[in-house]
Amino acid sequence: MRGKENREKLIQLFLLTIALSAISILALISIFIFTEGLPIMFRHGFKKFLFSLDWYPSEGYFGLLPMIIGSLLVTAGAMVIGVPLGLAGAIYLTQFSSKKVRNLVKPMIELLAGIPSVVYGFIGVVILVPFVRENFGGPGFSVFTASIILGIMILPTILSISIDSLMALPPSYREGSIALGATQWQTVRMVLLPAARSGIIASLILGLGRAVGETMAVIMIAGNATALPRSILDPVRTLTSNIALEMGYVSGEHRQALFATGVILFIIIMILNTMANLTSKRMAS
Amino acid sequence: MISIEVKNLSVFYGSFQALKNINIKIERQKISALIGPSGCGKTTFLRCLNRMNDLIDEARVVGEVFIDGLNIYEEKVDLLELRRRVGMVFQRPNPFPLSIEDNILYGLKVHRINDPKIMEERLIKSLEAVQLWPQLKNQLRKNALTLSLEQQQRLCLARALAVEPEILLMDEPCSALDPIATARIEELMFELKKKYTIVIVTHNMQQAARVSDFTGYFLLGELIEFGETHQIFTAPADKRTEDYITGRYG
Numbered sequence: 001m002r003g004k005e006n007r008e009k010l011i012q013l014f015l016l017t018i019a020l021s022a023i024s025i026l027a028l029i030s031i032f033i034f035t036e037g038l039p040i041m042f043r044h045g046f047k048k049f050l051f052s053l054d055w056y057p058s059e060g061y062f063g064l065l066p067m068i069i070g071s072l073l074v075t076a077g078a079m080v081i082g083v084p085l086g087l088a089g090a091i092y093l094t095q096f097s098s099k100k101v102r103n104l105v106k107p108m109i110e111l112l113a114g115i116p117s118v119v120y121g122f123i124g125v126v127i128l129v130p131f132v133r134e135n136f137g138g139p140g141f142s143v144f145t146a147s148i149i150l151g152i153m154i155l156p157t158i159l160s161i162s163i164d165s166l167m168a169l170p171p172s173y174r175e176g177s178i179a180l181g182a183t184q185w186q187t188v189r190m191v192l193l194p195a196a197r198s199g200i201i202a203s204l205i206l207g208l209g210r211a212v213g214e215t216m217a218v219i220m221i222a223g224n225a226t227a228l229p230r231s232i233l234d235p236v237r238t239l240t241s242n243i244a245l246e247m248g249y250v251s252g253e254h255r256q257a258l259f260a261t262g263v264i265l266f267i268i269i270m271i272l273n274t275m276a277n278l279t280s281k282r283m284a285s
Numbered sequence: 286m287i288s289i290e291v292k293n294l295s296v297f298y299g300s301f302q303a304l305k306n307i308n309i310k311i312e313r314q315k316i317s318a319l320i321g322p323s324g325c326g327k328t329t330f331l332r333c334l335n336r337m338n339d340l341i342d343e344a345r346v347v348g349e350v351f352i353d354g355l356n357i358y359e360e361k362v363d364l365l366e367l368r369r370r371v372g373m374v375f376q377r378p379n380p381f382p383l384s385i386e387d388n389i390l391y392g393l394k395v396h397r398i399n400d401p402k403i404m405e406e407r408l409i410k411s412l413e414a415v416q417l418w419p420q421l422k423n424q425l426r427k428n429a430l431t432l433s434l435e436q437q438q439r440l441c442l443a444r445a446l447a448v449e450p451e452i453l454l455m456d457e458p459c460s461a462l463d464p465i466a467t468a469r470i471e472e473l474m475f476e477l478k479k480k481y482t483i484v485i486v487t488h489n490m491q492q493a494a495r496v497s498d499f500t501g502y503f504l505l506g507e508l509i510e511f512g513e514t515h516q517i518f519t520a521p522a523d524k525r526t527e528d529y530i531t532g533r534y535g
Contacts, residue, residue: 179335180369
């Protein structure tokens with residue numbers, strides 16, 4: 001009897017350790033980034049990091065505003081492209097297409113998620129960058145190009161989670177609506193989308209997270225200039241690119257400045273996540 | 286007066302024939318009950334009357350269904366208008382996850398009835414018709430899914446009534462309810478038949494005997510017998526009907 005109880009406790013302890021280790025890794029990463037990044041921000045002032053335009057880290061200028069703007073622009077652009085396509089695709093595949101088409105197309109779209117981001121970047125450089133340069137002007141490496149590639153990259157996330165949440169709705173909603181004389185589209189717009197709202201918003205948050213955090217593809221196609229873009233055809237550098245591009249050779253204050261970049265990225269992601277969560281809660285009540 | 290006349294109706298799901306050559310005349314402002322063992326085709330039949338079988342990919346319907354003299358399986362039929370005129374209540378209450386008010390007004394919005402005066406009037410009228418108005422009039426913004434099952438089913442009925450149908454199809458409307466709620470819904474049906482033609486599918490023979498004026502017995506996709514309820518239950522013409530209602534089958 002006693003042995004059994006002890007074993008039970010041991011197993012509980014074991015599972016607790018595993019559960020806590022996931023959280024503790026998150027905690028460790030946060031602590032590490034903040035201890036490395038915050039001191040330099042205090043030393044030079046937060047204002048300089050957040051609102052100054054000049055990034056000459058070897059000379060002590062640590063203005064991250066162009067990168068903050070760059071990250072936000074590229075993410076917003078990716079959402080503008082990815083969200084309508086993802087939602088429209090999810091609606092079509094769950095409500096209008098035949099089962100056969102859905103079973104064929106959905107796995108193919110999910111396959112998109114498995115393509116390494118460097119491949120997206122490569123396709124961007126080889127095909128999209130020259131295309132944008134020739135047809136729209138500018139260097140081709142731009143907010144616009146990066147937005148398109150990122151929009152495609154977040155598509156599978158948005159699409160497949162939205163499909164899952166639309167499919168999880170009881171078929172009786174659709175039947176009830178059709179039986180009242182509603183069209184398919186009215187049913188989707190007025191019943192199914194509101195009913196699947198929380199899942200759809202979750203898909204948007206995940207897509208957003210992927211767009212903010214993506215590094216490799218963005219480095220290859222966004223141009224990486226540390227200046228404020230004047231149009232969507234100008235090159236930009238994102239916060240993630242800033243870290244990845246310079247981490248290889250830095251030391252001293254410059255290295256700390258990259259951790260400060262990480263702190264700001266961290267905070268931006270927290271803000272975006274909280275905002276998305278709040279909207280979903282407000283819409284639910 | 287005949288409201289629905291069905292001629293030589295057959296339904297196929299792929300190669301399986303679910304209904305075999307059904308002929309039936311359903312009286313206006315009466316309750317007609319369809320009984321029979323599970324899988325006998327009674328629900329399939331019901332769903333032919335508002336063409337809900339169109340939603341099933343592999344279903345094929347052959348034959349004619351006349352509602353007020355118009356064959357609803359003709360090509361030019363306005364399906365949306367048909368489904369407005371022929372309302373349906375399902376086996377499990379299926380209110381939308383919206384407020385009580387939005388549930389009732391849904392049908393109106395769908396049919397582009399936007400006049401606030403009419404909307405208000407229909408909202409009150411249909412909730413009154415299902416006797417929910419006194420309980421719910423102060424909580425119309427509440428989510429419909431928080432109501433009890435009986436209230437949800439009444440709400441679904443009210444939602445169908447709000448678009449002013451002529452015919453109500455009920456697919457085992459009480460199967461998710463307790464006996465007391467069932468009795469109250471049955472009372473409500475007596476009220477409703479003054480205005481509406483009601484066709485109800487039920488697996489509960491006592492319910493058919495209690496509420497209906499006419500009863501039809503389905504078996505393996507065939508309509509064995511259709512006639513006045515007291516006659517079906519006291520002196521069925523067909524041996525198979527007798528076996529079923531006396532409990533020797535099923």
